[in-house]
Amino acid sequence: MTHVGTTQLKRAARVILVGAPGVGKGTQAERLMKRFPQLTAVSSGDLLRNAVNKRSPLGQEAQSHMKSGSLVPDNMILQLILSELQAKDWVSSESSVSDSEPARPSDSPSASFILDGFPRTSLQASRLDTLIPVNLVVSLITPINIIIGRIADRWVHAPSGRVYNTGFNKPKLEGKDDITGEPLTRREDDNEDTWKTRLKKFGETSEPLLEHYDKKGLLWTVQGNSSDEISPKLFTEFEDRFCC
Ligand code: AP5
Ligand code: MG
Secondary structure: OOOOOOOOOOOOOEEEEEEEEOOOHHHHHHEEEEEEEEOOEEEEEHHHHHHHHHHHHHHHHHHHHHHOOOOOOOOHHHHHHHHHHHHHHOOOOOOOOOOOOOOOOOOOOOOOOOEEEOOOOOOHHHHHHOOOOOEEEEEEEHHHHHHHHHHHEEEEOOOOOEEEEEOOOOOOOOOEEOOOEEEOOOOOOOHHHHHHHHHHHHHHHHHHHHHHHHHHOOEEEEEEHHHHHHHHHHHHHHHHHHHH
């Protein structure tokens, strides 16, 4: 059934969003899920922040890496992602991150997903190839001077990962999540110094990561000064690839 303003996928979209911190990965993932209701998104940053909030052993170890703006170790994020992919039934519970041959993924539209923030390094990408092969890698590009202005205005609903911005995408009620009415909070890593470290890390890791996927013919780049400029291009690309 098609709702007004929504579009049905005809085949599985297994998509990764890559981009600088604050480029709008979370924002675009939310918009894609509204437009294509069969999609589900997983954000590695949200998974880590949930682990930190729960004070799990992994969360306690991840916290200092995240607070300083550096990446958490590959093996840590791989374990976290693997259990999430298994919990969602996207990969079999027998798979491990060292398997060399992935099972053939389902082409059913209901097996569609977006990964926001994972993989981040070429090693993570090679491991994901052995778990489940993706079929589109979106590189989001916005000038850095525009992104930096957004970070100070970001507020999040931590339990769901919903993102607001007091300048561009205000909540209906100040300081409250639109859906649950629960309080919005600031992220621990949302300050200019940490953001600069995150950006530097992104500069170091993104080139080999994008090259990994470019060689496989999976890379698609979209540029824009704002998420409003990027979203329509992204919707059209999804429709061309997955809806006909
Ligand atoms: P993560 O949570 O993934 O953070 P990030 O990559 O730094 O990206 P952000 O979430 O900050 O930005 P975004 O692109 O989602 O932008 P958003 O939509 O919010 O990772 C955090 C940390 O976890 C890492 O530093 C690392 O330590 C660790 N980690 C995560 N994954 C890992 C991995 N795979 N390996 C190792 N470590 C890992 O938008 C930003 C703001 O802009 C919002 O306020 C939004 O409302 C606003 N905005 C969006 N569009 C517009 C617009 N058009 N105009 C104005 N404002 C806008
Ligand atoms: Mg995000």
